Amino acid sequence: MRARPGAHFIAGATGYVGSALVRELRRRGAPVVAHVRPGSSGAERWIERFEAEGALVDRSPWGGDMAAVFSRRGVGTVYALLGTTRARGAAARREGREENYETVDYGLTMELVRAAESRVPDVRVLYLSSMGADRPGRNAYLSARARVEAYLHGSRVPHLVVRPAFITGPNRVESRPLERSASVVVDGVLAVAAAFGASGLRARYGSMTNDELAEALADLGEHGEFDGRVLDPGALRARATLEPRS
Template identity: 30%
Template sequence: MILVTGATGFVGQALVRHLVARRRPIRLLLRPGRKSLQLPKGVPIDAVVCDLGDERALAAALRGVTHIIHLIGAERESSRASFERVDVRATRALAEAAAKAGVRRLVYLSHLGANRASAFPLLKAKGIAEALVINSGVPYTILRSAVTYGPGDQFITGLATLLRRTPGFFLMPGDGEMLLQPLWIGDLVEALDIALEYPPLENQVISIGGPEYLSLRQIVGQIMDTLHLKRWVINIPLGSLKILALILDQWRGFPMSIYWLDYLSSDRTTSLDSLPRVFGIIPARFHQQITFLTRSLNPSAGWLGTQEAL
């Protein structure tokens, strides 16, 4: 039995669909008060509503579980995020419960740049959570992922929504030359599935990304080409843009988390051959998959061009 946390999120929903299609037995750990997951119809799936701070309920949720994929994170909540509660304390509780339950593998999804000494709250929280997993005594695999995109994502879809909603211009963070390595959601969930039981990945921290390095300026350009938009690109210092983002973030419909600006503070890349070499996956190129934007954006949806996946 595979326990999935964060199953209502962007990655979680794609992973659930993938595991169901593979006929993998799964149980979803849902936090109280979260929105309902759109589950595949006609397929039996266990779901447990459990606060990760409830030790007894968590032990019951882990009964019969052999593997865990831990996706939960607070970054989508933007300025309202509590990394200490969601990323750190929840991971500590899950890792301790997994050790007691004799779980055979804990797969944790982290970010490129995760470091417990980072000056950026999100990357610091991910680094601390990684250490908790590593020191738990449970066999683990940690995937440090590049920026992931697909229907319902917050970064690429968020950029596309901003481009469509702003009249004639786009505020480019910094000089726009920071390098990213966009990873298609289908390739990420395939890697997560493989990481569950692949012996060479036990007790490993693996960095993964897409098959090409693209600057933010190139990514924005490809989004505009795909959506047939023309915008005047204005460079603005990251610090100034973060202040503006904090103001705009007071509207809950704002399509991006302010923590993406921290992510853009430097290049976020890894080896181009990580997925083929480690997982045997030939990753999709950005221009091959970005057409999803033409299907997923809703011109009448206000700031949010897609249904928000929490």
């Protein structure tokens, strides 16, 4: 199947999934633009790494003209992989900055979406959401993702939403002990269930490493046959057998 034209713009390139995605796409020879925001922690180290991998690095500030960036860089697919944590939000408050689910997970992601909207049909969005975004309740993290999903589904932007479960692994630099502990417990329960014949549960709810998710995102990002769909963890793992949306 022929790959979609244009470069792959990765917002959140310095994150756990984003950095793995840069590496995976470059391994395939795909053109990659890795976004590293000005002033981000360890920016020079990331720039050196991405350039060594053969990616272009974009340092455009948030709040600027992202549509112009997409045009200038020849972007065809935007990966919206942005997200913050409560710990990062607390650290930002101590520095006098505002960083939370509303400003980052929703606000910055919507900058990307609206920029892509102004570039339809040349730019599509692949959005990394989360399992549970379809029933967020009062959870601020899930609510931010639910709102982005709702906007995408009501827009003209060609898009694909992926909802993985836990994303974890031994090489995760950022400490997320609760998420790591929960994933170990859930994976253990699912392994027992699989032993008794419920292997579908493990495929649907089991955790993924950043490399596993990056491989799935690269597969899905290089083509557009699943645009307009929402893929849960089971669908991500079974993507090779999925039928394109009619």
